[in-house]
Amino acid sequence: MTKTIKLLKFLCLFILITLVGYGTCKAQSKGTPFERYASLDATGFTQERLDSLTNYLKNHMATTAMVILKDGKMLYEYGDIKKVSYIASCRKSVLSMLYGKYVENGTIDLNETIGDIGIDEDKGLLPIEKTATVQNIITSRSGVFYTPVNKGYDEKDILKRGSVKPGTYFVYNNWDFNVAGYIFEKKTGKNIYKALEDQLAIPLGFQDWNIKKQRKKYKKSKSRYPAYHMYLSTRDMAKIGQLMLQKGEWNGKQIISRKWIKRITTPVTSVDTVNKRYGRTKASPFQFSYGYMWWIVDNFKHNPVFDGAYSATGYGGQFITVIPKLNMVIAHKTKLGLLNYMGLKYDVSNEQYWRLIYDFIGTQRE
Numbered sequence: 106m107t108k109t110i111k112l113l114k115f116l117c118l119f120i121l122i123t124l125v126g127y128g129t130c131k132a133q134s135k136g137t138p139f140e141r142y143a144s145l146d147a148t149g150f151t152q153e154r155l156d157s158l159t160n161y162l163k164n165h166m167a168t169t170a171m172v173i174l175k176d177g178k179m180l181y182e183y184g185d186i187k188k189v190s191y192i193a194s195c196r197k198s199v200l201s202m203l204y205g206k207y208v209e210n211g212t213i214d215l216n217e218t219i220g221d222i223g224i225d226e227d228k229g230l231l232p233i234e235k236t237a238t239v240q241n242i243i244t245s246r247s248g249v250f251y252t253p254v255n256k257g258y259d260e261k262d263i264l265k266r267g268s269v270k271p272g273t274y275f276v277y278n279n280w281d282f283n284v285a286g287y288i289f290e291k292k293t294g295k296n297i298y299k300a301l302e303d304q305l306a307i308p309l310g311f312q313d314w315n316i317k318k319q320r321k322k323y324k325k326s327k328s329r330y331p332a333y334h335m336y337l338s339t340r341d342m343a344k345i346g347q348l349m350l351q352k353g354e355w356n357g358k359q360i361i362s363r364k365w366i367k368r369i370t371t372p373v374t375s376v377d378t379v380n381k382r383y384g385r386t387k388a389s390p391f392q393f394s395y396g397y398m399w400w401i402v403d404n405f406k407h408n409p410v411f412d413g414a415y416s417a418t419g420y421g422g423q424f425i426t427v428i429p430k431l432n433m434v435i436a437h438k439t440k441l442g443l444l445n446y447m448g449l450k451y452d453v454s455n456e457q458y459w460r461l462i463y464d465f466i467g468t469q470r471e
Contacts, residue, residue: 137310139179159353170339174434180185186339193419196335197282201398203300205365215291227459237271242453244373245281253279254324255332275374286333313338339438346425346434369397376403392460
């Protein structure tokens, strides 16, 4: 009986998410499509290789859409790249980009404490927790182990409250990420989605953007601070990756400063610490460090092609991956929801995704 009630509750939630994420509201503008290759001759890839990728996705992966850009042009597309859906934790990497101009113009002070900002919870934060800085929050090192409104964080490594000094312990923590959204809005006076529209959607010419599709998730019985969920198409995700690859420059204009792009993709938490959290060893095929809400490739089978690569990563197989050595961007999507809950595993794990990327890119360039 309990399982039935849980399933019914989930069905209601799933329907709500589906209506929001796959709604019928049209894009606000046509945007600007990527230029396409007239020939693959100069790309380093063959049609046979691309066809092989398509065949693999169809038969072995739960991928619903994928875009690969090479030198700023459309090299490959798969599935419905126009469909707008939930990008899961890729939202955090997008928020880190939006922070840039406000940190640099002094609107947001990374050294200010959350206590001074007025961050608190209904059940109260501890004095030591209130000494966490904005910098600690946006690098997931706050030491605040308060339950967030949403799952999808590293619950097994959450410690006893008040047990560590802010800044000394990294754990992938949705409380930090959600508070980062609140701080952004409080300090800038801007709604996150309007900032996304002004800083990214309009300047980059998103093709499928509609601010009405964006929704926050509230659950005040858990926390005051909502999750700022984002809903984007795969091809618009690719534009975000391309802006990162171009160090914040777009059509001759510096949208985000080069300095900030470098800062958010520079390790703050070492690969050794990340390995420890996720049970990996130095023998693991792919290893990451962590910056400002971006995952940074530390080592990928010792292949130099991936030196300097980094990725936004979201539950179930949502990715925006930047590979500077190849001047390449990859955006990847899956469908989330009921099928996953029922155990049908309609998703793509981190391991599956990175193995796919390596097989497509790394093996031919070893």
